[in-house]
Amino acid sequence: MTLFEGLLLAFLIICAISVSVTRNLLESIIIYMGFSLIMSVIWLTLEAPDLAITEAAVGAGVTSLLFFATLKKIHAIKAEDAKQKDEEEKHEK
Amino acid sequence: MPEFLENLFTNYYETGAVVIFGIGFTSLLMHRNLLKKIIGLNFMDSGLYLFLAAKGYIAGRLAPIITDGDADPTKYVNPIPTGLVLTGIVVSVSVTAFLLALTCRLYDKYHTLDIDEITNLARKERD
Amino acid sequence: MKNKGALSRLWSFAEYGSFREEEFTLSPSDERHIDTDTPENRWLTTVQNSERSVGARAASWFSRRGVEIFQRLYRVAAVFICFTLIGVLLAVVAFLPPFGGADNPAVNEVPERYVAGAVEETGATNAVAGMISAYRGFDTLGEAHVLFVAACSVMALLRIDGPARRHGCLPDPEMTGEDMDFEPNSDLILRKAAKILVPLSFIFGLYVILNGTSSPGGGFSGGALMGAGVILNSVAFGFSRTERFFGERVYHIVKTACLTVYALLMAYFIYMGANGIYDHVWLGVPGGIVSGGLILPINIAVGFEVACTMYCFYALFRKGGL
Numbered sequence: 291m292t293l294f295e296g297l298l299l300a301f302l303i304i305c306a307i308s309v310s311v312t313r314n315l316l317e318s319i320i321i322y323m324g325f326s327l328i329m330s331v332i333w334l335t336l337e338a339p340d341l342a343i344t345e346a347a348v349g350a351g352v353t354s355l356l357f358f359a360t361l362k363k364i365h366a367i368k369a370e371d372a373k374q375k376d377e378e379e380k381h382e383k
Numbered sequence: 384m385p386e387f388l389e390n391l392f393t394n395y396y397e398t399g400a401v402v403i404f405g406i407g408f409t410s411l412l413m414h415r416n417l418l419k420k421i422i423g424l425n426f427m428d429s430g431l432y433l434f435l436a437a438k439g440y441i442a443g444r445l446a447p448i449i450t451d452g453d454a455d456p457t458k459y460v461n462p463i464p465t466g467l468v469l470t471g472i473v474v475s476v477s478v479t480a481f482l483l484a485l486t487c488r489l490y491d492k493y494h495t496l497d498i499d500e501i502t503n504l505a506r507k508e509r510d
Numbered sequence: 511m512k513n514k515g516a517l518s519r520l521w522s523f524a525e526y527g528s529f530r531e532e533e534f535t536l537s538p539s540d541e542r543h544i545d546t547d548t549p550e551n552r553w554l555t556t557v558q559n560s561e562r563s564v565g566a567r568a569a570s571w572f573s574r575r576g577v578e579i580f581q582r583l584y585r586v587a588a589v590f591i592c593f594t595l596i597g598v599l600l601a602v603v604a605f606l607p608p609f610g611g612a613d614n615p616a617v618n619e620v621p622e623r624y625v626a627g628a629v630e631e632t633g634a635t636n637a638v639a640g641m642i643s644a645y646r647g648f649d650t651l652g653e654a655h656v657l658f659v660a661a662c663s664v665m666a667l668l669r670i671d672g673p674a675r676r677h678g679c680l681p682d683p684e685m686t687g688e689d690m691d692f693e694p695n696s697d698l699i700l701r702k703a704a705k706i707l708v709p710l711s712f713i714f715g716l717y718v719i720l721n722g723t724s725s726p727g728g729g730f731s732g733g734a735l736m737g738a739g740v741i742l743n744s745v746a747f748g749f750s751r752t753e754r755f756f757g758e759r760v761y762h763i764v765k766t767a768c769l770t771v772y773a774l775l776m777a778y779f780i781y782m783g784a785n786g787i788y789d790h791v792w793l794g795v796p797g798g799i800v801s802g803g804l805i806l807p808i809n810i811a812v813g814f815e816v817a818c819t820m821y822c823f824y825a826l827f828r829k830g831g832l
Contacts, residue, residue: 291395299399306406306426315418322422329429336396336436337446338465339726340638341472343718347734348476352820353425355741356476359827360418360483364490390604397603405596412588441617442610447625447637448725452796454629456622457612459637463621466642470653473730473816477660480823484667487827499581 295335301328319357326350396437404430417486417496421479428475432468439464633793634723634802643728643805651776654812657819658769664823670830697746704746711739719813723802729809733816740821749829758832761818768815775804775811 305325309318326349333341391398407426414420439461447462490496493504607614624645625637634640642650719732744752794801825832 291392295395299395302399302429303402303406306403306410309419309422309426310406310410310414315416318419318422322425325426325429329433332433333436336440337444337460338436338439338468338638339446339448340465340636340728340731341432341436341468343727343731344469344472344734347731347738348472349429351738352734352741352823353476353479355738356480356483356823356827357418357422359824360487363487363827364496387601387604390606390608391600394603394606394609396609397606398600401596401599401603404599405592408595409588409592412592413585437609438614438616439621440610441612441614444612446726447628449625449629449635449637449796452629454626456625459625461617461621462624462637462641464616465638466646466649469638469642469728469730470649473653474656477656477819480664481660481667483827484664488667 295332298328298332298335302332315361319354319361322357323350323354326354394437396440397434400430400433400437402430403427403433406430415497415499417489417498420498421482421486424482425475425479428471432471435464435468435471629796632802632805633796634805635797636722636724636726636728638726639722639728639802639805639809643808644803647776647779647808650808650812651772654769654772654815657816658765661765661819661822664826668826668830700746704742708739708743708746711735711742715739715813715817719809720799720806722809723805724797724799729812730816732809733813734820736813736817737820737824740817741824744821744825744828749825756821761822761832764814765818768811768818772808772811772815775808779804 302325305321305328309321309325312318312321326345329349330342330345333339333345404427407423407428407430410423411420411427414423441460444458444460447459447465449459486496489501493501495501495504624641628634628637628640632640632644634644715732715734715736715738717732718727718735719729722728722732740752740756791803793803794806800806822832
């Protein structure tokens with residue numbers, strides 16, 4: 291095991307755990323996006339460049355976009371924006 | 384026991400894949416939020432694909448793209464797991480889109496993503 | 511209660527309990543109509559009262575605690591199952607042949623045949639492309655249909671038809687104004703970046719599709735890249751700009767045509783006995799763009815189909831139609 295591969299695998303596992311730990315849905319989706327990107331580097335180290343391209347385009351690109359679209363549809367992003375705005379207003383006061 | 388750990392360390396990609404599969408399964412079971420469940424399912428997919436692709440890797444060989452007309456099979460890694468995983472990735476994005484569409488419809492109806500609350504509301508509606 | 515699962519039984523227990531409790535809290539108002547002077551009725555009231563205290567207490571206890579207990583049990587069981595699963599799988603991994611070995615059982619005559627015969631039989635220097643589009647072309651045809659069926663089912667779930675798409679008969683009236691016609695058109699950074707990135711992603715997607723036979727890539731990855739380009743275009747410039755070149759009509763025509771072309775090619779393949787096709791098709795120059803015989807048209811068909819599907823998913827999620 292080279293150090294690089296070990297780091298990549300450790301990063302994958304940390305990503306997978308931190309998705310379970312975070313409470314914010316937007317954050318967990320962004321972590322999932324990072325997971326997919328690391329996954330596409332791992333495909334390269336496993337000598338599968340076809341998978342690397344597909345994972346980067348489909349996993350990190352389109353799947354995350356669909357998650358974001360769903361969040362937008364169920365108003366989760368808007369609610370968080372409103373919360374943030376409230377906090378900023380409180381801060382200004 | 385040391386031999387067990389040594390074997391696990393030798394098969395480090397498979398070990399990582401199995402751990403990711405387990406974490407995905409855990410978040411599929413433990414979370415009540417539907418979106419987190421879907422992300423957990425995607426983690427399970429990724430763990431499985433990593434396992435398959437690791438089984439196809441052969442140390443010191445190149446990706447199966449034949450250069451200079453040298454079609455010697457002992458120079459390239461196994462192309463079959465790559466093809467299988469390629470199919471799997473595309474199928475998993477279809478399944479994810481379908482699950483997300485179902486989640487959207489559930490949210491439209493019950494205004495929550497919590498699976499327990501949805502079950503409760505659906506039961507009340509039926510009774 | 512039709513379901514007999516543990517969850518439903520506990521839920522029904524809790525709900526039944528709360529229902530009973532309501533019934534009993536209503537009963538004192540009914541008691542007024544009962545003539546309490548006669549001894550029989552007095553006895554009845556006492557029994558009712560004692561029953562009420564026991565039943566109501568048990569019911570309220572279950573309605574308060576039953577769900578909680580169930581959830582705790584569920585969590586414990588879930589952790590137990592997960593750790594057992596991980597343990598079993600790790601034990602299996604420990605007995606697998608070593609990673610990266612050249613004499614593993616997975617390395618048998620099949621992959622050797624695929625690599626050795628790729629250039630002569632399929633004309634593709636990328637053995638993976640040769641494998642998934644020629645040797646296992648039926649598998650990929652099924653995969654393309656999985657995408658088609660997924661797009662159909664998402665459309666059945668999320669599509670909003672006709673005038674309702676504009677005026678909105680969604681359960682949440684807020685959603686119509688917010689989600690149907692809404693795109694952040696004023697974002698300057700997004701627009702300037704999209705002006706550079708959209709053509710680039712189209713060209714790169716086409717490059718990946720056309721070179722799928724001789725370099726990594728192929729229909730699925732190139733199609734996803736092109737679909738991402740269309741999605742970026744609609745995010746940055748609004749759906750109306752995208753509909754100029756990619757409306758619902760174009761979507762249906764392109765998608766059906768691509769699937770039909772693919773299915774016809776595979777039908778020809780089967781008609782020729784799945785073996786002799788490469789005697790009849792010019793394989794092209796290995797390593798060039800026109801190479802791989804039937805793989806190039808298959809890649810193009812799959813690429814456009816995937817691009818359509820990806821944009822279709824996005825448009826259905828954002829505005830309920832193409």
